[in-house]
Amino acid sequence: MSYRVVIFDLFDTLADFVRERLPLIHINGEAIRSTSAVIYPIFAARHGHISLETFYQAFRKSFDEAARLREVEEREVSARERFHLFFQMLQVPLTPDSESFLASLLDVHMACIADAVHAPPEHRELLEWLRPRYRLALISNFDHGPTARKVLDRAGITSSFELILISEEIGQRKPHAAIFEVACQALRITPAEAIFIGDSPSIDIAGAKGVGMGAIWLDRKGDRLDEAIPPPDHIVKRLEEIKGIL
Numbered sequence: 714m715s716y717r718v719v720i721f722d723l724f725d726t727l728a729d730f731v732r733e734r735l736p737l738i739h740i741n742g743e744a745i746r747s748t749s750a751v752i753y754p755i756f757a758a759r760h761g762h763i764s765l766e767t768f769y770q771a772f773r774k775s776f777d778e779a780a781r782l783r784e785v786e787e788r789e790v791s792a793r794e795r796f797h798l799f800f801q802m803l804q805v806p807l808t809p810d811s812e813s814f815l816a817s818l819l820d821v822h823m824a825c826i827a828d829a830v831h832a833p834p835e836h837r838e839l840l841e842w843l844r845p846r847y848r849l850a851l852i853s854n855f856d857h858g859p860t861a862r863k864v865l866d867r868a869g870i871t872s873s874f875e876l877i878l879i880s881e882e883i884g885q886r887k888p889h890a891a892i893f894e895v896a897c898q899a900l901r902i903t904p905a906e907a908i909f910i911g912d913s914p915s916i917d918i919a920g921a922k923g924v925g926m927g928a929i930w931l932d933r934k935g936d937r938l939d940e941a942i943p944p945p946d947h948i949v950k951r952l953e954e955i956k957g958i959l
């Protein structure tokens with residue numbers, strides 16, 4: 714099969730989230746990497762009666778609740794919506810003033826997340842190699858569009874892509890067919906004309922194969938494939954190996 718378009722996943726495919734780069738905070742005697750280290754002091758300046766422990770517990774719980782909603786409602790839950798859940802759990806009333814406070818906390822949280830992302834320069838070189846050969850696009854599941862776009866800009870790869878879809882901006886996330894269909898429509902191609910490359914079997918491979926796209930699984934850790942998921946067309950251990958396939 715010859716493909717016309719190569720579509721990439723972003724996180725853990727083109728760029729890595731490095732948890733060790735998050736600031737360290739001690740909660741209940743335990744050292745934890747979390748953006749709470751930077752957002753709690755800002756929060757506590759206003760709501761000093763809420764302890765770090767209570768804050769962090771709600772922070773984690775809102776994360777889990779957002780993940781649950783994504784699963785059951787098959788849609789993206791934005792970081793803003795997650796922070797709303799977080800404030801509700803802390804019983805902070807949502808007034809126009811606290812809304813803008815929430816937005817400023819979210820900005821600090823996201824700046825911290827963006828700083829923890831590492832994009833290997835070899836990936837930019839790979840995209841440069843691919844560009845004269847294929848049309849390139851990207852579909853990312855991420856709860857904050859501007860941050861995903863900032864990661865791409867910092868990696869110097871934004872202009873490599875003809876199309877960039879971030880789930881938060883669409884409201885749908887992989888593996889749902891809708892986000893792949895939006896991409897095909899925008900690119901004016903049929904799914905069979907594209908091949909998708911991503912690290913997650915249940916998100917990237919199931920999603921791409923589900924709409925009839927080709928799929929390459931980036932399996933860095935030598936994981937086992939779940940039999941319920943349609944097998945990818947190719948498996949690579951390093952992203953650069955796709956040069957030998959495409």
Ligand SMILES: [Mg+2]
Binds near residue numbers: 722724911913
């Ligand atoms: Mg990924």
